[in-house]
Amino acid sequence: GAGVSQTPxxxxxEKGKYVELRCDPISGHTALYWYRQSLGQGPEFxxxxxxxxxxxxxxxxxxxxxxxxxxxxxxxxxIQRTERGDSAVYLCATTMGTQYEQYFGPGTRLTVx
Amino acid sequence: xxxxxxDPQALSIQEGENATMNCSYxxxxxNLQWYRQNSGRGLVHLILIRSNEREKHSGRLRxxxxxxxxxxxxxxxxxxxxxxxxxxxATSPSGNTPLVFGKGTRLSVIA
Numbered sequence: 257g258a259g260v261s262q263t264p265x266x267x268x269x270e271k272g273k274y275v276e277l278r279c280d281p282i283s284g285h286t287a288l289y290w291y292r293q294s295l296g297q298g299p300e301f302x303x304x305x306x307x308x309x310x311x312x313x314x315x316x317x318x319x320x321x322x323x324x325x326x327x328x329x330x331x332x333x334x335i336q337r338t339e340r341g342d343s344a345v346y347l348c349a350t351t352m353g354t355q356y357e358q359y360f361g362p363g364t365r366l367t368v369x
Numbered sequence: 370x371x372x373x374x375x376d377p378q379a380l381s382i383q384e385g386e387n388a389t390m391n392c393s394y395x396x397x398x399x400n401l402q403w404y405r406q407n408s409g410r411g412l413v414h415l416i417l418i419r420s421n422e423r424e425k426h427s428g429r430l431r432x433x434x435x436x437x438x439x440x441x442x443x444x445x446x447x448x449x450x451x452x453x454x455x456x457x458x459a460t461s462p463s464g465n466t467p468l469v470f471g472k473g474t475r476l477s478v479i480a
Contacts, residue, residue, distance in 0.1 A: 260411075289467055298457050298470030299412070312467065345410065356400055356465055362411040 260361035262348050268367045269338055277333040277364045279348030287311070288331050289358060290323055291347040299347055305331060338368045374471055375458060381477040388445040390474040392458030393438075399463045401434055403443050406455045406473070415443075415456075450480040 261280040269275050281288050287306050291299035301315040305325045313323070320338075325331040335342055345365050349358040376391045394401070400419045404412040418425045418434045418441065425432045431444040445452055455475050459468035 287465055291468075291470075296472070298459075298472050299468075301467040301469070304467050315467070347411065349412075351465055354465075356461060357402065357414040357417055358412075358468060359414070360404075360412040 260348055260350055260359055262346075262361040262364050264364060265362065266365045266367075268369060270369055271338060271340060273338050273368075275335050275338055275366065277335075277346050277366070279331045279333070279361060281329060281331070281348070281350040282352065282359055285350035285352055285359075286354075287351045288325060289349045289351075290331070290333050291349065293345045293347060293363070295344075302333070302346075335366075338366075340368045342366060343368045375456070375474040377474060378472070379475045379477070381479065382448055384448060384450055384478055384480050386448055388448050388452070388476055388478070390443045390456050390458075390476070392441045392443070392471055394441075394458070394460045394469075394471075395439065396460075396462060398436070398460045399466075400461050401432075401441050402459045402461070402468065403430075403432060403441075404457045404459060404470075406457065412457065445476075448476075448478045450478050452476060453478045 263278045289304040290302040293299040303310050303313040303323045308328045320336045323333045345363040347363045348361045374393050398420050402417045403415045406412045416427045416432050418432050429446045434441045455473045457470050457473045459470045
């Protein structure tokens with residue numbers, strides 16, 4: 257596709273529920289990154305993929321968070337037993353070739369009630 | 370954790386004036402990038418400066434980098450109302466690794 261897309265754009269869920277957030281990256285991209293942005297803060301790194309496996313998942317806050325990229329393209333961020341503190345905008349970004357600039361999707365705004 | 374700190378946190382100027390935002394970071398870097406964000410959603414890449422560069426221009430944007438002081442500045446000349454957004458600096462310790470963002474500067478350009 258022409259750009260990074262993320263679905264859903266907004267997700268409201270109840271505390272304790274499971275959610276999946278999807279990222280469709282740019283065609284021909286290399287690495288794929290997930291960030292989380294809380295209100296008034298800059299994005300914070302969660303996890304990134306170079307291929308199908310995570311190259312670095314050190315930013316995941318705890319074991320309730322998990323991400324997959326089974327075919328080296330589309331990625332899904334999964335959050336189990338959601339908590340109100342998980343409310344944030346979740347951003348996906350990709351790089352192209354050997355360039356370092358990252359191309360961001362519009363984000364998914366997650367609200368846990 | 371966030372490495373960078375942008376200064377000021379908020380800036381309000383008149384259209385046509387120049388806007389300067391500063392960024393400080395803590396560890397060594399491969400490159401430093403500036404991004405713009407409208408309405409709290411997707412970020413747009415503006416400019417990248419490598420650790421061996423001191424200044425870079427792109428249109429109305431001018432970025433400087435001082436690795437000895439671990440700081441960078443972004444200058445937007447002849448600002449427009451459409452420049453109203455949040456601006457973030459982001460550092461990369463080594464090439465294609467995850468970015469570490471600051472908290473951002475909220476710029477308001479008043480027409």
